[in-house]
Amino acid sequence: MKLRLSVGEIPKSGYCNIDPIPKMNGDAGLTVKPIDFRVLDFFDISKDAECTEVLIDGAIDYVSSESLPSFIQYFCKKLRKYGEIHINGLDINELARYIYNDEISEELANQVLFGRQDSAWSFKNGCHSMRKVCNILTSLGITITSKKINGFFYSISGKRDE
Numbered sequence: 001m002k003l004r005l006s007v008g009e010i011p012k013s014g015y016c017n018i019d020p021i022p023k024m025n026g027d028a029g030l031t032v033k034p035i036d037f038r039v040l041d042f043f044d045i046s047k048d049a050e051c052t053e054v055l056i057d058g059a060i061d062y063v064s065s066e067s068l069p070s071f072i073q074y075f076c077k078k079l080r081k082y083g084e085i086h087i088n089g090l091d092i093n094e095l096a097r098y099i100y101n102d103e104i105s106e107e108l109a110n111q112v113l114f115g116r117q118d119s120a121w122s123f124k125n126g127c128h129s130m131r132k133v134c135n136i137l138t139s140l141g142i143t144i145t146s147k148k149i150n151g152f153f154y155s156i157s158g159k160r161d162e
Contacts, residue, residue: 001051003078005037005059007121015055016045021121038063038071038125051078053086060089060133061124068128069136076140079160085142087156092127094152104152112152130154 004015011017011030022032033045037059054075063071072087079085090112098104104112116122133156134144142158 001046002053002055003046003051003075004055004057005075006057007059007062009057012055012057015053018045018059021119038067046078048077049080049083051083052080053084054078056085056087056089058088060087060128061126062121064125065128068126068132072133072136073140076137076142076160081160081162083160084145085137085158085160087133087137087154089133089154090124090127091130091149091152091154093129093131094149094154095127098152130156 002015003018004012005018007019008021008023009019010023010025011019011032013030015031017030017032018035018037019032020034020036022034024032035045056075076085095109095113099109113124113127115124130147130149133154134147137144137156137158141160141162143161144156144158146155146157148155
């Protein structure tokens with residue numbers, strides 16, 4: 001099984017898409033679960049060690065800083081041996097650099113950091129550095145296989161070895 005967590009995105013083929021407000025593109029064959037992925041106690045999509053891949057596609061920006069370690073741990077437990085995890089999110093350090101260097105307007109910086117704030121799921125709850133997310137993954141026994149910065153967003157890939 002392959003899980004993908006996102007917010008307000010078009011579902012991706014080949015994944016069980018977890019998105020509280022998915023943008024449907026008319027493909028009835030896609031698996032979409034409109035679930036609040038922040039409520040881990042009620043989240044029972046897959047068993048532990050069942051997933052070959054977990055893709056957290058921007059959804060990490062909706063997780064608070066204090067909930068981040070348990071959130072990442074929960075989804076790392078879903079990975080089977082040699083399963084892969086991919087996390088994409090906003091890097092607070094890179095955004096600060098853009099703001100400091102006047103490479104982004106104040107209005108856009110606020111929208112990127114806090115969301116559009118025009119509906120329930122347009123309020124972001126956290127902004128985490130790539131370093132912090134990598135440290136959490138490493139502490140959980142995940143080997144980091146790739147990490148990239150593109151603008152003020154990061155992309156991390158890792159693999160469960162045990």
